[in-house]
Amino acid sequence: MAGYRIEVDRELCCGAGLCADALPTVFDQDGDGVVVLRDPTPAPNLLPDVEDAEFACPATAIKLHKPEDPAA
Numbered sequence: 001m002a003g004y005r006i007e008v009d010r011e012l013c014c015g016a017g018l019c020a021d022a023l024p025t026v027f028d029q030d031g032d033g034v035v036v037l038r039d040p041t042p043a044p045n046l047l048p049d050v051e052d053a054e055f056a057c058p059a060t061a062i063k064l065h066k067p068e069d070p071a072a
């Protein structure tokens with residue numbers, strides 16, 4: 001799928017680091033462990049991994065917007 005995008009809420013992030021471990025080209029962490037979004041529009045082939053990261057985030061700090069999503 002093309003055209004999806006990611007948002008992260010740094011206020012919600014609890015610094016667990018699961019996202020950065022799973023997808024280091026997309027997510028990073030700053031010196032305090034808070035998520036830094038490196039790539040808000042990753043390649044289409046990474047979508048399943050991004051969905052997994054969104055699901056796995058314990059702080060629900062990752063939001064995935066797909067083109068068919070009215071809120072995208």
Ligand code: SF4
Pocket residue numbers: 008012013014015016017018019020027029033034035056057058059060061062
């Ligand atoms: S998995 Fe969630 S809580 Fe952990 S660093 Fe990433 S955004 Fe933050």
